[in-house]
Amino acid sequence: MDKINLLISVTTVSLFISLFLAFFLVTVKTKNKISNVLFAVFLLIIAVDICEPLFNTMVDGPSNLRMLRNTFAFLQIPVFYLYVLSVCYSDFKLKPKCILHLLPFLVSNLILIPRFYAVDTASKISFIINRKNMIELQFSHILIHVQIVIYIIAVFSVLRKSKKLYLENYAGRNVSSYNWLFQFTIALTILYLIALLKNIFKFSDYPYISEWIKIGLLFFNLFIICWYLYKALNNPGLFRNIDSKLKLVSEIVSEKKNSEQTGIKEKEYTEELVKLQQYMVEEKPFLNPSLTIQDVAKDIKVPVRDLSLLINHQLEQHFYDFVNSYRIARAMDILKDVANSKVTILEILYEVGFNSKSSFNTAFKKHTGNTPTYYRKNL
Template sequence: MDKISVLATVAVVTMSISLFLSLFLITVKTEYKLSNRLFAFFLVLTAIDISGNLGHLLEIPLAARVFMSSFFFLQLPTFYLYILSVSYTDFKLKPKHLAHTFTFIIANLILVPRFYSVDLASKISFLEGSGRMLEIQLNHILTHIQIVLYLTAAFMVLRRAKKVYLENYAGASIESLNWLFQFTLALSVFYFIALLKNIFKFTEYPNVYEWLKIGLLLFELIIIFWYLYKALNHPNLFRNIDSKLKLVKNIISEEKNSEQLPVHEEKEYNEELLKLKKYMIEEKPFLNPSLTIQDVSKDVGIPVRDLSVLINHKLEQHFYDFVNTYRIEEAMDILKDFTKTKVTVLEILYEVGFNSKSSFNTAFKKHTGVTPTDYRKSL
């Protein structure tokens, strides 16, 4: 099988999977409709981009083929909006988000005078000399700039979302954010290889360019299957946080800069800390796998802002880790109980408020230095 046949086969399979997954995301019943639709649109754009590898099989007019290739400029903006929608519960599409189509519009407008508006012979001549054409060079520059800016922006959103989550939540969404970070990292590697492929396109090594093209399609297929696996096996993985929540360092900064805000005395913090610890031990709110700092604030009568500063700043411990400490202590008590030797580790982790084995094992080893199984064996 020659390279063209391999490329066409992989392209058709990847397009089919992309379109199938996009249809699934649009039709599945879920409360996260916006996130699903954004990622479905990203997959459709991916399928359109891949269709450019089937130009020799599909009778697509030259101008339409070039226009379809420009849909690449919508892929990363759509992915960035998807990251925002998954990270924040209150994210909504607004007219201002149309600004993300700017590079797509520019990339097509600059091609109007010498490509879109001329006859077929002139179009062919333009593309044959594409390496020398200013419009093509400008589009390549826009491509590189967009990749760097949007991927950097996506990582920044995930970094902030994770910090806010750790300071205010103690559920499963941290796994969602970690997975999204891994997914974004995989996409970054994909686009880096794509840029490398484009460099070889204008060198004396066309074979390298063709094989990188096939490799990218296979990599793209793996990434899509990876997402499909996660979406089908962990439907509740994708949960969001409130974008209005502030990081503790920003709260502290505001308190220092504002003369109107009362400054907490050390005595007040100590009283609140005793109150909080008593509540955690007696009421055991940590058994709730979806516990938030708002829930604790309501029960102990300490304002969320003050409680956040107390835990995340004064105790120098994220709310996520603070709650997990009590969960691990509870799990240790169960593991020590000789009347509960038949209770499995999996049963224990759900009983104490965790909802995944990986997060439980990580937290347990962080707290004790050993795994739950090894801890039980050592007793």
């Protein structure tokens, strides 16, 4: 199979899977409708991008449609950024200001109107032949790479903040879901870096290298899309959205320092700490796998803001770790009890408030230095 046929074959497979998955995401019934639609749009934009080999067999010579297809690359990373916001924040909504993310795409097309879109075929051919010297294309290449860098930084910033907010306010699913989305973003970043390398060779004296890199990109692109969908479809509750109105403890502390308030007084701090510890021991709220700091604040009648400062700032523990410490202590008691020797690790983790084996093992090892199985065998 020669290079052209290989390129068309890989493109056909990638295109089919991308379109099929996009259709599935749009039609499947789920609570995360906006997230699914945004990722489906992301897949469709990628499909437009990877269909070039097939597109070239149907459209001969330079055309407005071909150039427009090329500029769709400007829409990929902004849509992915919006998708990340939608899976991280439960109150995310598409607002009119989201149109601003279209600006690079619009600008790249507007500057092409005078010397490409609005001219005859002969002028278009001349434009493509001399593309290395065309300032419009040079500007577009610089713009898209700057755009990618800015959005990738923004995505990592959103993930970092939302993960920290989750740790400070929730004690449910394992935070590995956020770590995994970090990994997917890193894979996407690598994909864009390879695409940058492809473009460098495309405009160099070695354009044939660009073609082979393009084939590699198609394979890699297909892999990360299938990887993501496999993970998401096998874990429908992978992400637990948080409220974007929540503030990091560091921000709350900073606000308190800038206000006239002096924070929680020592006496109030001691009283609230005793009340919290008594509540955790007597009521055992940690057995609830979906426990939030709002739930605890409501039960012990302490403002969420003060409770967050008490746990995350004064005790220097994330709420996630604070709750897990009680769960692990309870699990250790069960493991020590000879009468429970036949109770499986899986049964124990569900009984103490965890909802996955991986999160239980990670938390147990963090608090004890050993795995649950090793701990039981060496009592």
